Amino acid sequence: MVEHGIHRIDTGFHRPRFDASHLVVEGSRAAFIDCGTNHSVPRLLHALAAAGLTPAAVDWLILTHVHLDHAGGAGELLARLPNARLVVHPRGARHMIDPTQLIAGATAVYGEAEMQRSYGTLRPVPAQRVVEAADGHVVELAGRALVCLDTPGHARHHNAIHDERSASVFTGDCFGLSYREFDTARGAFIIPTTSPVQFDPDAMHASIERVLECAPRALHLTHFGRIAEPRRCGDDLHEQIDAMVAIARRHAQAGDxxxxxxxxxxxxxxxxxxxxGCEVDAARLAALLDVDIELNAQGLEVWLERAR
Structure with missing residues (x-):
């Protein structure tokens, strides 16, 4: 169901209902928020056509941050959107113009073969098409204000996007992960994402509150989709951040x-x-959260080393 012109697109990254891009349509103009990987581009163009629009109707590609599951396909997508400009946090802009460091970092972690399989070859974005969005920057979409909020904690180059028209926020990764397989009568189940290398618990707590200060009726998460009850979900995240930090500290000196x-x-x-209220066994939970558990553990370890 499309509300307020917001279309959720499954990018196809990793598994179904794991990674989303959002298409925001206002009148005859459009913006994408996050874009997935190079392999996601056909899905995004298909969603645009299904909304009755051509690539020329897209004015903006707005990135919450430059991690590759959110931004890896930016160069390839923009090459197909003749009028669009890229909006990105000032700390992330240089990595879109010259993705050498992004490529090197991902290749070091995953290896060349996995890098190609998951992300493909990153295409640079021409500098003249990049708009650096500091805190409070307003992206104007046919009279609709999309406001960029500096929201570190997951990454220092992170913006959440407040859509005043729909009273919602596109949160990227600053407001955690919520997969639809865990939904119950109590609503959405949510966990933080502390993936490496810039996790900062104090900043993450502050960013959650920054999002809630917008008094949103709903949140749109890259992982994955629309959730309601922002205050309750925020409280859940605060509790878990503290619990996760305690876990990291408890095992700080462990050999394993x-x-x-x-x-x-x-x-x-x-x-x-x-x-x-999730009737999920340990094996099923591990299968759905395998990547997130691994990255969260890595992020907590990097934070431990930095805090020494």
Whole structure:
């Protein structure tokens, strides 16, 4: 169902209902918020056509941040959108113009073969098409204000996007992850994302409150889709951030630190899912959250090392 001209697009990254781009349509003009990877571009163009629009109708590609599951396809998508400009946090702009460091970092983690399989070859964005969006920057879409909010904690180059027209916020990763497989009569189940390398618990707490200060009726998460009850979900995130930091500190000196942190994170999420009313066993939860548990454990370890 499309409300306020907001279309959710499954980018196809990793698994179904894991990674979303959002198409915002106002009159005859449009903007994408986040874009997935190079492999996602055909899906985004198909969604645009399904909305009755051509590539020339897109004025903006707005990135919440430059992690590759959100921004890897930016160059390829913009090459197909003749009138669009890229909006990105000032700290992330240079990585879109010259993605060399993004490529090197991802290749070091995943290897060349996996880099190509998951992301493809990153295409630079021409500098003249890049708009640096500092805190409070307003993207104007046919009279509709999309306001960029500096929201670090997950990454220092992160903006959430407040859509005043729909009273909602596109949160990228600053307001956690919520997969539809965990929905119950109690609503959305949500967990934080502390993935490496810039997790900062104090900043993440502050960014959650920054989003809530907008008094949104709904949130649109890249992982994955629309959720309601922002205040309740925010409170859940605050509790878990503190619990996750405590887990990291508890295992800081362990010889098998990574495995210990990951195992306790899985136990935390399973216990909270059960309390939320999710009838999910440990194996199913591990299958759905495998990537997130691994990245969250890595992020907590990087934070531990930085805090020494």
């Amino acid at each position: 630190r990574h495995a210990a942190i990951a195992a306790e994170l899985a136990a935390l999420y399973l216990a909270r899912a059960r309390t939320h």
